[in-house]
Amino acid sequence: MFRIAIEMLLYDKTKYIGLLIGVAFTAFLVTFAMGYFAGFMTRGFALVSENPSAKVWVMDPSVSSAEATINMSDSALDIVRGVKGVNYAAPMYLGNMTARYANGDFQTFQAIGVDDATLSGAPKPANLLRIPESAIVDSGGTEGKLQTPIYKKDMWSYDGSHLNAPTRKLRYGDTMLINSKRVVVAGVSHTIPRFPPRPLLYTTASNFKRLVPGEKRYITFIMVRPTKNITPNKLAKRIAKQTGLKAITSDEFKKETVLWYMINSEDVGDMVNMVILAMLVGFGVTGVMLYMFTYENIKQYAVLKAMGASTKQLSDMIFTQVFISAIIGSGIGVGIAAILAHMVSSATFPFRMMWFAPLIGFLGVIIVSMTAAFISLRPIKKMEPGIVFKL
């Protein structure tokens, strides 16, 4: 009976290909949407990802993401360094700074202040930050935000702003003003783009304090590397217990950040809604197509029933057809998603094919297909095999 089911499935090539396209489209849609979502979330915890040597992150107990933060006092660094099992601990300052460009235009940056001594957390070549009053700038996933005038006549002009002056990208040696203090661009980095996209400005902790003076608390995070004899998880628990601060491993921090975005970010909420809508549309299309396929063959099933095929045999045939379509279709869909993922990833799209994306795409299609098969069984069970006498 399985062979008959397969031959029935493959007989009408047009229908079969249509069915495969429907299933593949759904699998592709689900997989791609998941990859897109994962890509955005990966950008959401870019700060954690670009500091792989920091196995434990320490922060104020109220902080639950890399996005919304409140600072700790400078003494927290010494306290953390005093915990047994800490190999090294480096501070990270985070804040927003608005810079004035040479033509009078302005741009808000996320400023990241790193430890003066180790420059931990700074992008390569970090050593450039040793230049006095310097900063490394980064587009952070934005386009056209790091601009300065091409001509000297448009720079720091006495006759006011030259906002319409032709511009070029910032480069080594350009200057900006932050809080009326001079900042020299020591380099332009290309770190992981952010979600939401924003220009980044890396500088030393001392320069950070120079640019934004008078704050009582500067340290946003303390990045910790454990000694060899302790796991990050154990060390995090020990730091939290001994300091009263929040200490979590980098993996936990990434998860918490994703969760925070899902709960707090309206953009992510809209994105998730769109993904769910796309999935429902895809699932609807697949379900209807599979149902129609069975329904159109109902007379053939009636013939088989007239010849003694039990409802179970007919059900097995339908499940065989649906399962084969689902496996092949979702394989094609996931394959196309993988190829496209490779293409869009290299084109700096926010896309990341994580292990669960194809799995969810695959399982989603299988579940929908099986549900459609169950629904398709209804007309099979309800049919009067007497329809075989109808022309």
Add this chain to the structure above:
Amino acid sequence: MSKIISTCRDIVKNFNSGEAEVKALQGITLDVYENELLMLVGPSGCGKTTFVSVLSGLLSFDSGVCKLMGEDISTMSDERLTAFRGKNIGFVFQAFNLLPSLSAIENVALPLTVEKRKRVETLTLSKEMLEAVGLDGKENVKPSGLSGGEQQRVAIARALVHNPKFIICDEPTSSLDHKSGQIVMELLTEIIKEKGASMIVVTHDNRIYKYADRIVHMEDGRIVKVAS
């Protein structure tokens, strides 16, 4: 007197209800004997096909008693009735109802496949049956590659391959030209006599009446005349 293979008493079947009710069968009583070729004739809509659907357990009925080979089909569960039908009844349809995706031999083999017989046995019996209906060499041809007469012969082979005791043919010659119709009827009668089965043929085609042992005339859901 031959043994009765099927007996129906006061069979009533209505479709729909209320004002739209159609009284398809209004108390049909009929016996079919072993080795008999019975023809059911009458105008369109008189209830011929409804009656054979009821008789073969393909359609439920409202009242009456219908027994096939001594078994009351109205009391059987759907699963048992399906299995019983598969084993004991063969069908030949007006539209042939061959599965277009299967070859001639695979179509013939369907009743045996459904019964889960061994593949070698299934293929051997199906091939023999195709030879018996004169389609030797056409085993692997799909229905779309066969003429109407050939398709009907495949359908006949399919109806007989599992040696059923009862054959139901619904307008077996109406889709065929006269010559093909005569060939099909001769083939059917010959094989039926050889296998010792009973057969009901629903037909409008008076040119094949000559093959019947008895002719039952129906009108408005009733039997109005039985002729030998």
